[in-house]
Amino acid sequence: MTDESLAGGSGLDGTWTDEAEWAQFDEAGLPEDESAPTPQPVLAVVGRPNVGKSTLVNRLLGRREAVVQDVPGVTRDRVAYDALWNGRRFTVVDTGGWEPDAKGLQAAVAAQAEMAMSTADAVLLVVDAQVGATATEEAVAKVLRRSKRPVLVAANKVDDERTMAEAHTLWSLGLGEPMPVSGLHGRGSGDLLDRILDTFPDTPREEFGATGGPRRVALVGKPNVGKSSLLNRLTGELRAVVDDVAGTTVDPVDSLVELDGEVWRFVDTAGLRKRVKTASGTEYYASLRTKAAIEAAEVAIVLVDASEPLSEQDLRVFTMVVEAGRALVIAYNKWDLVDEDRRHQLEKEIDRELVRVRWAERVNVSAQTGRAVAKLAPTLRTALASWDTRIPTGQLNSWLSDLVAANPPPVRGGKQPKILFATQAHPRPPTLVLFTTGFLEAGYRRFLERKFRETFGFTGSPVRISVRVRERKGAKSGRR
Structure with missing residues (x-):
């Protein structure tokens, strides 16, 4: 501890404090930096609008992340999510609907999908099995065959045995065996995830949207x-x-x-x-x-x-x-x-x-x-x-002692509250805890924050001030 008042010393007004009460506010170091993660393989999920890409993405993730609605074109940018299956982590990139002859906004959406395909380690083409392969899917398949990326075909919306036959017609795309799945009900999702892991290369092509360091x-x-x-x-x-x-x-x-x-x-x-x-x-x-x-x-x-x-x-x-x-x-x-x-x-x-x-x-x-x-x-x-800064407890109390002596808290209910002790409980955001004998008016707390910033800076970061009123020991024993 850097300040002896933490261990039962005197507070700002010389009052002896309880060691156990202050011990919980011992100065701790900043959180340890997260170690840099290893690069993860990337799966790009592509297809024409409203085939259920985002619904299938949520099923692969095992949680509701991608925005889903019964309106075509809800997903417009390429969005990355972390996924985990059988102990292996990978990144799933959901994309906007791909239209080969798109114009305007849809052209930009298509460009996002093409960008995701170019940076992915594997591509999952989602097709509505109930509709079958359209001219759009055939155009997409032609692009994917030239991309030199491993490609899987997900025949989505296969909710029962009756639509299995439609799924097998997607062999015509020339991208290998179609995997019958139901993003809505989860049918076949486990088998699809196994195939995805088998498709990934041993070494990811590049690190996509890594978390941690930056x-x-x-x-x-x-x-x-x-x-x-x-x-x-x-x-x-x-x-x-x-x-x-x-x-x-x-x-x-x-x-x-x-x-x-x-x-x-x-x-x-x-x-x-x-x-x-x-x-x-x-x-x-x-x-x-x-x-x-x-x-x-x-x-x-x-x-x-x-x-x-x-x-x-x-x-x-x-x-x-x-x-x-x-x-x-x-x-x-x-x-x-x-x-x-x-x-x-x-x-x-x-x-x-x-x-x-x-x-x-x-x-x-x-x-x-x-x-x-x-x-x-x-x-x-x-x-x-x-946001990361932490003021040592001794320095903080020395500053606060001088400030309170020159500008004491306003009287409330006929009594003037005293600030016994202060500590910065933690950074991120900087949070000050003031132990007092009475309530501090909101205006006085704003005054303390303003003076705190004038002395220590904290430009660009919020500062929180928490007041804890300490009851007298006599009052506590009286209740007993």
Whole structure:
């Protein structure tokens, strides 16, 4: 222990404290770094729209991850999930529906599927057995035969013996024996998983979306604010599908991005359109994925459309990030569309609406032109450094003693509460625990946080202050 008050010494006011009570707040080191994972083989799941790819992916994963709805085209980007079967881990990449002659948005979706095929170790072509091989499947099969990748054919929607005959007609695709499965009911999924493992090479072609080392960054914001455009700008490729229609992204999309000489893991998420409790269908599951992406990240970049007034949706995104306790960087996108009048108005909106996140760094960017995108990496490092910081208990109590002596807590109920002791219970996010003899007003806690930041920094990270009122021993014995 670095401070003797932890072991029964005196608190800020000289009161002797109980050793057992303070012992649980002994200073622990930061969490150990996760070891780098070994590369996993990658399976790309492809097929035309609405053949049940995402339903089958959920069946292979053994959990509901991919967004599923009875509407064609729900999955639009390529999305990676971790899978485990018979003790072997691999990555499943769900893709948007593949159409050989697609135009517009569907062409971008098809490009995502082709990109997944080019980086995978094996490909699973999903065909609706009840419909049979269409011209689209024949075109896909022609591409796959040239890809020099191991290919499996899943004859999906074989829910009973009556559709087994339809499954055998898929031999005509020239991709080997079709595997009859039912993504909805699970029929044949175990045999398919065994075949998938047998198909994988001994050494994966390349590491796809590895987890562990790179710091995790969530791109969040309301729909059509430019999240996917920014991700594409950062990666230098068409990594996420972009369209003028709001809500193009449904699933979170992982990308490894190199910024300023460092690799980061970016997750582009669906825009938060409605509250999770009131959203329905695709939006409901997309909201859950976005919330999970924030909680799985270490730092969030909240994109705000600088050309439009701050909305309730923007404020709700900030609330989600702060409540999740994640580091924060605010990126005002579409800055190329902001004139002098709008800048002046935006400053007023920030002062009025974003009081709660004044500690977050701001970057004015343009995903369209690339303006100031390079500034994101330094601000991310600053925010994460604050998020990881731990102040030694002795230093913290020395600072707090001087501050409280000059600015004591306000009187409440005729009595002035005293702060006996303080410790930073843990980082990520930095959390201070204050042991007091009485309740501390919310205004005084905000004052402590402001002074704490002025002294120790913590730019870009939320700071939580927890107050624990310690009852007098006489009062405890009286109850006994």
